[in-house]
Amino acid sequence: MSWSNRFIGIPYEEFGRSRDGADCWGLACIIYREELGISLPEYLGDYASVEEHGEIAALIEDGATSPLWVPVEGPAIAFDIAVFRRGRLSTHVGIVIRHGLMIHMQGEDCAKLADYRGGAWGNRLKGHWRHVSRGVERPVQLVARAYQ
Template identity: 70%
Template sequence: MSWSDRYVGTPYEDFGRSREGCDCWGLACIIYREELGISLLDYLGDYASPEELGEVAALIDRDRVSPLWVPVAGPAVAFDIALFRRGRLNTHVGITIRHGLMIHMREDDCAKVESYAAGPWMHRFEGHYRHVSRAVEHPVQIVSEVRR
C-alpha cells in the first residue's frame, strides 16, 4: 500500500481544500499537510474561478520561481509537484508518487493515480518542483553564489 492510496477517490470540488472535495492544488495542500506536516499557501481568493486559466497560470508561474520551490533536474521523488500545461498555459499539478507516476485531480471526477511518462499527460509535462524544506539539490545559480 502506498501513501497515495489514502487519497484516491477524493471528490473534485472547485476551490476545495479538504477531503470532502478539492481541486488539483487543494489535493497538494492536503497531502503536504497530512503526509509531510507542511502547510502550503491555499490561494483561495487569488483567482476568480477555475475557468480563469490565465489567472491560475499566472499564480503558478509566479510561484514556481519563488524561493519555496526548487526545480528538480534529475528524477522526481515522492511528493515532488509535477506541473502540466493545458493548452499553452501551466494550469495543472499532480503530486509525484514515484518518477513518472502521480496522483492528481481529474476535473469533475476525483483523485486518481496516472502515469505521466506515457499517455495524454506526457506531452503536457513542464517540470518537477520540490518544496525547499525537502530539497536535496539546489539550482546551479545558488550553488555557484555559495562558492564565491
C-alpha cells in the first residue's frame, strides 16, 4: 500500500485545509503535514475564490521563486509538487507519488490518482518543485535571490 492511498477520497472544498475537505493546495498542505511533518504556508485569504485564477497563478509563481522550493532537474520523486497550467495560467498542483503519477484534487470531486505523462495533464505540466528540507542543493541564482 502506498502512502497516497490514505488521502484518496478527501472531498473537494474551496479553501479547505483538512481531511474534511481541501482544494489542490490544501491537499498538499495535508500530505506534507501528515507524511513529512512539514507545515506549508496555507495561503488562506490571499485570493477571494478559486475562480480567480490570476491570483492563484501569482501564488504559485511566487512559490516557485520562494526560498522554500527548488526546481527539479530530472525525474520527480515522491512528494515533489507538480505544477500545471489551466488555460494560460499555472493554477493547479499535484503531489508526486512517483515520476508520472500524482495525487491531486480532481476538479470539484475528491482526491484521486492521475497519470500526468499524457492525457489531460501531459501538455499542461509546467514543472516540478521540491521542498528545500528534502536535501536538495539550491541553484546559486535562487539562493542569491532569496537574500535580496
